[in-house]
Amino acid sequence: MYRDEHYMRLALDVAKAGIGQTSPNPVVGAVVVNGGAVVGLGAHLKAGELHAEVHAIRMAGEKARGATVYVTLEPCSHYGKTPPCADLLIQAGVRRVVIATTDPNPLVAGKGIDKLRRAGIEVDVGLLKEEADELNRVFFHYIAAKTPFVTLKYACSLDGKIATATGESKWITSEAARQDVHRLRAQHDAILVGVNTVLADNPKLTVRIGEQRKNPLRIILDTNLHTPLDAHVVTDREAETWIITGSGISWEKAEAYERLGVRIIPMPAAHIHVRDVLRLLGEQRITSLFVEGGSRVHDSFLRAGAVNEVVAYIAPKLIGGREAPTPVGGLGFSRLEEAMELDIRQLEMVGPDIKVVAAVKRR
Ligand SMILES: Nc1c(/N=C/[C@H](O)[C@H](O)[C@H](O)COP(=O)(O)O)[nH]c(=O)[nH]c1=O
Numbered sequence: 001m002y003r004d005e006h007y008m009r010l011a012l013d014v015a016k017a018g019i020g021q022t023s024p025n026p027v028v029g030a031v032v033v034n035g036g037a038v039v040g041l042g043a044h045l046k047a048g049e050l051h052a053e054v055h056a057i058r059m060a061g062e063k064a065r066g067a068t069v070y071v072t073l074e075p076c077s078h079y080g081k082t083p084p085c086a087d088l089l090i091q092a093g094v095r096r097v098v099i100a101t102t103d104p105n106p107l108v109a110g111k112g113i114d115k116l117r118r119a120g121i122e123v124d125v126g127l128l129k130e131e132a133d134e135l136n137r138v139f140f141h142y143i144a145a146k147t148p149f150v151t152l153k154y155a156c157s158l159d160g161k162i163a164t165a166t167g168e169s170k171w172i173t174s175e176a177a178r179q180d181v182h183r184l185r186a187q188h189d190a191i192l193v194g195v196n197t198v199l200a201d202n203p204k205l206t207v208r209i210g211e212q213r214k215n216p217l218r219i220i221l222d223t224n225l226h227t228p229l230d231a232h233v234v235t236d237r238e239a240e241t242w243i244i245t246g247s248g249i250s251w252e253k254a255e256a257y258e259r260l261g262v263r264i265i266p267m268p269a270a271h272i273h274v275r276d277v278l279r280l281l282g283e284q285r286i287t288s289l290f291v292e293g294g295s296r297v298h299d300s301f302l303r304a305g306a307v308n309e310v311v312a313y314i315a316p317k318l319i320g321g322r323e324a325p326t327p328v329g330g331l332g333f334s335r336l337e338e339a340m341e342l343d344i345r346q347l348e349m350v351g352p353d354i355k356v357v358a359a360v361k362r363r
Pocket residue numbers: 154155169170171172173174177178181197201202203204205206292293313
């Protein structure tokens with residue numbers, strides 16, 4: 001009835017149902033078409049649960065025989081928590097499989113396609129590849145780098161201030177923008193802030209919208225363990241909290257936090273190096289990290305080349321003040337040619353505020 005692109009766009013839309021739910025797995029959508037009619041569709045909704053193709057083929061039932069299947073990621077060919085999708089497609093007797101992008105997971109990478117072709121199924125690869133890769137940028141980054149995909153978030157006034165010169169910051173952006181931030185937090189495995197933000201804002205760093213979900217892990221960068229013992233992130237037990245410190249902290253002091261259920265992780269060096277933090281988080285299977293400030297942490301992540309995406313909420317306010325802090329403090333880049341280059345991916349209004357989503361250009 002329609003061209004291939006129409007059905008692949010449908011599969012990409014169906015895949016989006018799993019966004020923020022499938023970590024450490026990718027989001028995947030599948031659509032089964034037979035005789036010009038959509039006879040089945042499915043999305044992967046949670047790691048360890050059924051894959052998109054399984055849902056779609058089950059819905060199609062007997063109509064899968066001789067059908068064309070549109071899937072946003074190469075069907076898996078390994079026994080993970082679920083049987084291989086490639087085998088299922090072969091058993092179901094589909095005639096053709098259209099794949100948007102291959103799966104970089106070494107367990108799969110091309111094997112699914114080979115298996116399908118060896119079984120005599122017509123396979124086309126690459127339709128809407130860009131959209132499919134963008135949809136799984138977090139998963140693809142983590143598979144390649146084994147470190148979390150890092151999104152840096154800040155809120156500021158139109159003149160780029162994150163607080164007044166006297167330290168006032170509640171609130172710069174609207175309730176709508178803050179709700180949007182909570183939705184973004186919910187999509188991440190972990191949220192990270194520096195100790196100065198804990199001292200200034202005493203943030204909870206939890207997701208407080210709609211029905212309660214599992215809160216992301218909270219990570220505090222705190223070289224000398226200055227986080228107050230009565231801070232929300234230490235006492236509220238609403239989410240797991242790790243405090244990453246330098247090597248020079250006292251064991252007794254760390255004990256006081258551990259007794260409250262907070263995990264203290266001293267890094268090998270006196271200072272905290274961002275690359276070491278990311279490697280450690282990657283080893284702990286953290287695939288996505290939401291960095292919410294403050295300005296010194298943002299600076300250290302940017303200068304370490306550790307940021308993949310930036311989300312900025314800009315309020316229609318002017319705060320001014322030479323001393324008023326800005327989103328990226330610290331040393332910054334001294335030469336314009338070193339300045340971080342971005343691709344603006346989204347520009348929208350959230351309530352009265354401007355929301356900008358930008359991808360960091362790979363150097
Ligand atoms: N000051 C503003 C923000 N301030 C963000 C702070 O750095 C800190 O993340 C918040 O205080 C988080 O608090 P909690 O986790 O919700 O308890 N963030 C925003 O989006 N808009 C603002 O106006």
